[in-house]
Amino acid sequence: MISRSGSASFDLRLLVLAIALSLGSGSALAQSTAGDISGTATYASGAVVVIKGLDSGLSRSVELTPDGKFRVPSLPSGRYEVQLVRDGHALNTSQVTVLAGQTAQLNLGTEAAQATRLSTVTVSANAIPPIDVNSSETRTTFSASQLNALPVPRDIVSVATLAPGVVKGNGAFGNLPSFGGSSVAENSYYVNGFNVTNLYNNLSFGEVPFQAIDQLDVQSGGYGAQYGLSTGGVTSVNIKRGTNEWKGGVSWSTAPDWARATSPNVMRANGTTFREYDKNTKASNTYDAWLGGPLIKDKLFLFALAEFTKTSITTYGASSTSSLSNANSTTTANDLTTRSPYWVVKLDWNINDANHLEYTGFNNTDSTTYRYYNAPYVDGVTSKTTYKGDLHNKVGGLTSIVKYTGYLTEDLTLTAQWGKMDSDNSSYTVSPAGITTRYNGDINAPASGCAYTAYNGVPWGPATCAITSSVDIYGGKDQREAWRVDLDWRLGDHELGAGYSDESWSSDAGSSYSGGAYHYYYSKPSAKAPGLVMTKNFRTGGRIDIDQKAWYLEDHWQATEKLMLYGGLRNDSFNNKNGADESFVKQENIWQPRLGFSWDVMGDASFKVAGSAGRYSLPIAANVALRAATASLFVEDDSLYSAINPDGSPVLVGTKGSQGHYIINGEDGSTPDPRAVASKGLKPYVQDEYILGFQKTLRSDTVFLDNWTVGMKATYRKLRTTIDDTCDSRPFYAEAARQGVDGAWDDEWSVPAGMVGCWIYNPGSALSLSTTLDGSPRTFNVTIPSSTLGPRAMRSYQGIVLSAEKQSETYYLNASYTWSKSYGNTEGLVKSSNGQDDTGTTSDFDFPEIMVGANGYLPNDRRHAIKLYGAYKFTSEWSAGLNLLAQSGAPISCYGGGGGTLGTRFGYGAAFHVCNGEISAEGTSGRTPWLWTVSPNVIYQPSWAKGLSMQLSVINLFNNDAPTFVYEQYETISNSGRKTMYTHYKLPKYFNTPRYARLQLQYDFSL
Template identity: 25%
Template sequence: MSITRTSKLLLSAVLGTGSLLGLALTAPPAHAQGTTGSIQGVVTDTSTGDALAGVTIVVTSGQVSQTAITEDDGSYRITGLMPGDYLVTFFFGDTTIERKNINVGVDKTTPVFQKINTQAAVAETIVIEDKPPAIDPTSTSQGITIDQEYTKNIPVPGRTFESTLGAAAGSQGDGLGVAFSGSTSLENQYYVDGVNTTGLRYGTSGSPVINNFIEEIEVITGGYNAEYGRATGAVVNVVTITGDNTLKGEVFASVRPGLLVAEREFTPFEGASIDTIGNLDYSADAGFVLAGPIVKDKLWFALGVAPTANRTKITRSTKRRMDCQQQLPSGELSACDPRSVASGGFADGTADVDPDTGFTLYEELGRRNLYDTSIGAYMLGKLNYAVRPEHQGQLSFNAAPGRRVAKQLYGLPQSGDYTISGATTDVAAKWTSKFNDNKTEVEAVIGWHRDSTTVTPRVAAAGVTPYEDLIFGNLGVWSDLGYEDASTKAGCTDNAAGDLYPLIENCPDLVGHGYSVGGLGSVIDDRDNRYSAKLALTQRVKAMGSHEIKAGVDVDDNRLSEPRTYTGGVFFQNFQDRSQIYTNRFVQVAPVMTDDPKFDEVCPHTPAGAMQPVQQPCRYIGQTGEGSQVQGQTVNWSAYVRDSWQIRPNLTFNAGLRYEEQRLRYAEYLRDDIDISTNQPFGKNAMSMTNMWAPRLGLLYDWTKEGRSKIYGHWGRFYESIPMNINSRSFAGEVFYRQVYDYDQCGDMVPGYGSPSGNGCTGTGGASDIIGINGTLVAPGIKPQYMDERILGVEYELAEDLKLGIAYQNRGLGRVIEDVSTDGAATYVIANPGEWGEDAEADLMSRIEAEDDPAQRARLETLLRQFRGIRKFDAPKRDYHALQFTVTRRFSKALYMQGSYTYSKTKGNFPGLISYDNGQVDPNISSQYDLIELMANRYGSLPQDKPHYIKLDGYYQFDLKQAGTLTTGARLRALSGEPRQALARHWLYGPNESFLLPRGTIGRTQFETGLDVHVGYARKLKGNMELEVYGDIFNVFNDQGIAGVSDAYSVQSASNPIVGGTYEDLIFAKENDLQTGRETSSPIRRNPNYGNTTARYAPLTVQFGARLSF
């Protein structure tokens, strides 16, 4: 779907509530999105090696204990353990063996094998201090577990859990979150205390949680079992702190003062007279978390609150071009002499250029500081209740309200100063019961996730006034609007008295930054709600080994509510370089012969291939009334069954099958209206995804027979869960009407504009388009989007606490859902690009043959042509191959370390749910497959392709005895650059849509490295209290490397792809007419910023903090 309508979507995705704040006993083992882990092992006789039956094992922590008795083969398993350290005690006759500090992770099985001397002559108690292996011998999953020690001692660059996810091998940031294993960041699923908190609209992380509230974070990047679904990226499972029988807590604070943040390196932007650069002024948070018993052994609580505040100083400077220097024979520039060449100076009518960089030379005229501020809070509440150890429940609450005040940078403050406020809220209730000597477990969970976002203009009138963008004009003219200072107005005004450079235009907008006037534009007042329920049953049986059979079902009811309108009902694009104004508005259209009185306007347009315009009945959608508010709904449900079969204690076979369905529904106001394409009512369900069968297979072998090794293989299929952005656009009757007016149709010149205003445009204008007039069709027989995964790996505990791993991972998209158009954007068809089933074709042909009504027959024949056109599109491809080397040293003897090296290749023609090349965030309805003429040159190295990625985290603690503990930590990253492109605009769709050259042939950005360090000092106080102060330095060497470059070879010119071309061929690229799309004889205009740096990594930043714990 066209990117011309995504400004609101990008704002919602990037400036959601999470960014406002961020600039356990209830789940069975191995449960998807669980909050607990388990311990299992085998007890044997020391002298004979025989299995010992009847050994009693008691697992104890600060909360209640759990007990198990070994089976005939000596095996045991204890489930439902909250993350943390445990004492495991073995009782056999008069012998007692205690294993201390046995760590259990969320959704992990810790192997604890034990040998007992059955010939002991006297009663004895043996205390063993060594730790069990850090290898889960029952799971093929890949990923990482992050605990409190990691977030405390490693310099994590942010304060919420998202900032830790980059520690996982195969992960990388992509601007909207963290992407894993070749996927985009919108393909993950996120859970907090068992509640699905994934963003409904786009698939972002949803709910931020501050690290101080978190017990453990599990990041699963591949190889997961049938319990997991709706993800083609990773599954992130966050477990917050839970109370136990010991009262514990922490008071904490941190601050990043602007005085200790290095100045951002200026990134020149060619062709603009307004520069902006942001520097952190301060970022601070403070709070507490407290957990403990209400009634010991029965009822526990956890409570936390952490307010936060941030402010960024944005320096906005204005500048003008110069015409007073020339390059000397030495290669240097002369001194400035603004006299003309004829008068003995250096002014020649051409703006001066720096010979070293190629950038136009500017001189600053004025500057002002603007402040972008935000405040918010993180909140946690939790209650745990145990009737008995076998029957336990939990209530949990997480919330993150916030408010941000943002400033207009390119235009009048009243058209861009706004306040964005919102909150995420998550509530869950869970219950777990065990029966039949703990061999049977039942778990039930209900949850509610809510996300709200509201944008309010700082000036009330901007909320009802049309937005207008003055593009490719002149800052000197715009200065008459009164916002720019006197020096800017004087220095930018051409040919005025005192104009120092009269032979050139002083302050032109050459790159289309524009100058915003009028109202705010998009209206944002969004509400998202997810109501979820899950039920799972686990049964452990003995049959040719040990089986853990689990079956479950879950349901999600997802609902959104949002405005779909502009302030004033319309927005104007005022192109001052070609003296035209585009008016853009949402409309609802009706069949030509309609007699429905609500369609009180006429929207003339010329369909593709037509010679005469059609007088289309329509209705303008204003800020209020029908169609201005969209109510969307998607219902998901799934069921699964899996068996983890331990054929032998060191050989496990996992097999599972998952079934999913997803029903995406039309907006409520549309359901009784007539679809103009089919002449039938829209109805309730817009698209139903069924038959999503997802098998999973895994095999593991431990050659040490002690849990210290595993060789494993995995194959699985994973289906996408389509985010609800498609509901609010494709299934809500989104039709966009654009009219093109020449200036002489728009009234008088407006002072300060340099042109008329869109408010003065009258009549029907010239060319006009109704984009999406025929609505969005769903191809009959459409099939769901899925990904297949293959993994082969080895893990081995080389020495106590030291684990090495190597794994090969392959992921490939098997099918994609995207919208396509075969009639020049008049009709969008949601389909599987490149394929349309023969059965669906035969069914439609049968309907045509049986149809007697000529009009209806013609409609069906049109649909047949549309659907057959789907096959002409290239089949989407995305293939990821990776080899991962990992090393983990659990904390012992004062040292912790984990690291990885990933060599990977990601190739194809479809990046995924984010269109990185044009910045569009429209999952499954991006512009990537809209037009057949844009298919060329898209195959190659995808934006996610960064072949080499090195990660190393670690810390060391110096025991200063009575003087305390000194901790030093470090975080190292080194990664390849990303592929570069040569892009041009499309005459209808706008910038960065046409791949002039094959993807990735221009080269890569540079290899980047970064180092962060941490120093902390802790000292015991009275009792069990401890005070720690610490400092973090991020980007120690202040290497503000390249985070992005401009791939837009041409911004103003539309051009067709040069199929298979090279860089040398770009000089032959020709412009397309922006009204008709026809190729002209004129060469395209090269963007002066092409290849230049557009974004840099954050500068050196210092953070101080303190925590008092007890």
């Protein structure tokens, strides 16, 4: 391991002290972008404390209070010299490193300074940092040195899962983390204090180059009132900054395919191949170059980094047959190439000692090309054959952040921040003949290109050129713009905080069937009878907006020398608008109280008891507006046909729709009345959390037992209110009959044209709105009681964490064991069983019958998790690290049913908790196997080449290939009563990441 200066004599103690913060946390500074220095001195009055940034030249001085205390707030992270000065003479000098969001405490009345929160230069070699007794938050902090040296995948999510109580979610959502039982769509992500979470569906965020990260904070619970928009966890990244010394570096990281294992092939019970993995390939290379230093010494600093990553992946799909006897079937393969030219620029300007201005800019554009091929399975073996075409995706863009910090007085600090994030979200396809399919978001005009055709689910047609069944909008954009102001005021024993933020989010989004239509051929024509074809037209698109405002107040009160009390109050307001710029959900005054305490039992920071209680809320994701509240078209026509045209469309026999014409979910191309979309007085998505725990430093004459810090923490989370949609039209049909207007209805399952087909509400509460009941402009005030719509939403999480950490001059070790249980009838905003990423509008609660048997163990329930990571330094040149995970499996459910199940008409195939005619409760059909990984690394820093380091990491050394999730669909029943049994039920859907090796060469230099 090497320091950022490239010194080969890296002191393991600094890394040890930084990593020892697994249960630590810090001051309540907004979004963890700055830190504090505070402490005491025993000298007489008249002395002042002077601090100077060793990296930045920033200088500040504060007076001692009558009782000998001092505090310097809101300091940029870095190294500082702290002096106690009286009559122009330095009485004591210490050095301390400040991290964002944390407070370094010093006792300047002693000969050597003591750090209670982070490593200091003066800390003794064998001492473990005293326990943080000034906060009740649950935080894990990683420094740049750790991130560059830990044997983990080089992405924020993988690092976040090192924290106790955090697990990776379903692979359908990109392995995003689940914090404390919450769904993967309930987290917030920050860069330099700016929220970079993608509010379209909460399933992505603005990533920065890994080498640009100076600090990564993972807050898994108990966070204060300054944090909102999250019922899961908060991950904060701070970018590196320039110093008074010009420093730079270059690195190359490669993960070659030849050093990578593959997941095991998946076979059905009858011996036929379901999915073949041994032909899959993946390779990546990442190149970084960076430079930082003073443009004007002590005044203006620059840090800049450029990164280029190229990733190449080949994958083969699952065989499409569901037959138990057919060994031959069809699938597709694709070659994926992603190019990621990222860059970061950070500017810091010390205007004077009381004013600091900084700018952060980064671009994270990814351009991906998928080259599709037919890849039929023949006798259980698949291979590429015909080239089908390309799919082009582009995501990401430019983010800019400007922040001002003003030290108005010694006790009053003001910060103001503005940020803007632009992100592309665009796709189009190109056929082998050069035909391009694009969709511009206009629901009145179909997507260009060729329609997609299929026969009984298998892509089919004599001359179809559609590459995928649907395409996303071409030229789609997401944009976030936000500003916030925060005040920090020290008033005696109180540290008061207040803040206000105003954010706007917009998305130009949409999707369409390729060519605007989807032809599904049920049967082939013959001399005796024509065939049957279903033609669906689906198009949605528009600009959707969210306005968000929030304010908070909080107080950290040092009630006694040993007891700190925290009280906070947050107030959020959300305004969700449809594509016509009309509000369809407006929630105001969402009150979220937060409480906490920290008790320094012995008064020496060796034994801490702490707890917190708080309420947390989420806004409605922007994607809800696209289908629920914005104009969209979803029409089905069932027709007879005699042949297929060259473009894949049917040659009709008789009129279009002669066998049935349906407007699905009321999506007839018109913008719904916003009053008819969401329930009046809709309550916010709210969760309550309670945490209680302790930490204790052990002292012993036995070397092995000495200097361990052990702890235990209990967490309870309960979902109080959720927001979802119901698509049950039967109660509205009954109301229409009562009003005498049911003549406009075909039956109770199909709403008339012009009427919304799904409605947003709080499961467990009544649905009340103004809507048409007959398709006319006339509206009716309708209230559907909760008992008619189904059960209330339920989710609870209980977790207990046992932790232990130790350090010495030559090694550090961090270990934790988590027992947890996640139980209820809703996973949250997304649904793992079918990979549904319609955030906030999953199939849950669509009908009361869907929720029969839904109560059980939820997909993110991992009963046991053991995590261990650490490092050992053998010599000044050689060191090694280890990351170990052992985790119990995920619960398995059994889904079945369809038309006619539990008295319903609509298919919803394999969405009911019904297997083989019996109710099968959620998560009660077994569990996936235990998952365990051992990932080591070795680092060589040759003394003959100062600044050079070579690192080899092997992720999942023993190639544990346990499945992480399995297919849970058991059967589907058609409207005609035909049952289809799935031969892939309980077969692996996603595996633990196979073994791969990563080699990194890095050279750091100083100018």
